[in-house]
Amino acid sequence: MAERVDSGTRPTAEGEAAPRLRPLPARGRVLAVLAVLTGGLLALHRQVPNSAGHLGSLLEAFLPWLGVVVVLLLVAALVRRSATALLALLLPVSVWTYLFGGLLGPGAEAGTRDLVVVQHNVSDENADPAGTARTLAGAGPDLIALEELVPAALPVYEKTLAPDFPYHEVRGTVGLWSKHPLSGTRLVDIRPDGIEEGWSRGLRTVAHTPHGDVAAYAAHLPSVRIRTSGLASALRDESAGLLGRALAAEKTGKVVLMGDLNGTVEDRGLSPLTSRLNVAERGFAFSFPASFPVARIDQVMAGSATVVDIRTLPSTGSDHLPVAARISLD
Template sequence: MVERMARGTATMRATVRRWTRRRAGTRPADARGRSAWTRGRVLAAAAVLTAALLTFHRAVPDSLGGPASLLESFLPWLGLVVVALLALGLLRRSALALVALLLPVAAWTYLFGGLLLPAPEPGADDLVVVQHNVSDENTDPAGTARALAGAGPDLIALQELVPPALAVYEKTLAPDYPYRTVQGTVGLWSKHPLTDAGPLDIRPRDITEDWSRGLRAVAHTPHGEIAAYVVHLPSVRMGAGGLASSRRDESARLLGQAVAAEELSRVILAGDLNGTVDDRGLDPLTGRLNVAERGVAFSFPAAFPLARIDQVMARSATVTRIRTLPATGSDHLPVAARITPDRSPAQDGPTKDTGDAGP
């Protein structure tokens, strides 16, 4: 009798232990005595660190080789770290790691989840802008021009325009885009009349040679006048000392000052900015202009796009969606942005009319 009671008590205790483990979502301890809530501490710490980098990337110092700009250029790719940590957490059967992963998942979703949502339906007032660094080594400028025009944009912004390719772009685009202005190696083609076209000085101080990579013009669209800026900021280089972005950052500051002084309320900026919208080096622009609300559109390098350094931004307008177009003969992918002008922009100031910029 006593023996049967002892056996029954032992069975009940075992049943309670199994029920408790199921209720707690745990599994038996491993060979080292660690439960699902105590193993996987390294994975949990890595998850917390990933969440901190996503949330507080602006706190990372940008000295000694520019680690912050490098991090911010590839910030969306931290999502792959989250996926890897999830796989390892499942493999380790670590409840601790899986719960900790909720932090970077929430941070990534907050920062980038909205880009993956469907864009609103196109409106009658929308403008389409195509931005493309066509590459000075492009062997098929005619094919590139036809591909860009095939997207049916209102404005086409190009960089790295060099002779004799420039003449090919002008000839190929002329039938559908009769208005154009080219300043140095950047150009703007438009379906709508352009006035006030001229160069924009964004040259860093230490560049002494001939360097013209910015322009401004006024596009007279059916929705009113829009100041259009086309730019190509200096490249960011990796060297023995780390990331060299001082020229790009200085040029961005000059461009930001020009945008801040712009008298027209509506502004569209298109260009190869050699930086992503998360990069603090572009703060003088992203602090004054709206960036794309939908779309990822990694544009560089064309063979395996890792980042969008080709940007379309706007003021007194919303960049509702940005997307990439098929590859051309360039090392960049073209991007197309849909822009919805605000219905009631602020009162525009006067602009000096210097005549149409036409064929």
């Protein structure tokens, strides 16, 4: 009599039935997809549209933090022992390294034609302007740019900084202190349409350094807000465009821009500036908020010069951290 074999089984050597083998599901497919998407956002962030809620600028404001997503995906891939996910992670790792890896490297050695500058939004609610001034002077800069200067605190900054920085200029709520003589100071009008007449947040002067004249700009662009509708940055973007036009008209060969620009250098809203000036080659220097810095919105940029590195200074009475940058004038 013929032996009956049940569906879904096969006889073993001993004649016993065994379950039919089925292919195991591939491990880490979801992780691999997430890795590719993360790599795509890093590589193609400029393609994310700004038409709705300035989503592109919002992504670019926190772009380096996608590296944390990559690390979390890597840990998950190792836990699942997924070769597929690990292979896919090569994309975001490579792109992040290309975009930001250089910022992690050591800075170049100090040169004989270096200029050290400090940038700080001192806050109009700063309860210790004298201590703030001493912290900034302690970094040994040639130039100090300050924003949110209020009339009550201005004399304190002037008195505290005067011994080391005998030259200074103030326009509105921004000021610049220098070890070297200044000339040709003027207001830079970066006031967006609809802002009241007394709004003054930009100045330009020429610092006569031992290494030649440098056009020094100090600026404070309008604030941005993160809302449910996205990033509200229209006023900031308009002000950046006005500042960019002023820089385009600058006749002095070397230029340094210091300011609270309320945007990261990856943010396309600052492209009128970053398209004309060099940004820091080393250092993340996240400066805001001071309690838990997640982005550098206090910037130092240079034209016909190199921003070698940038770093944060100790916290002051402000909600921003100061940043110090070394600029090579070679």
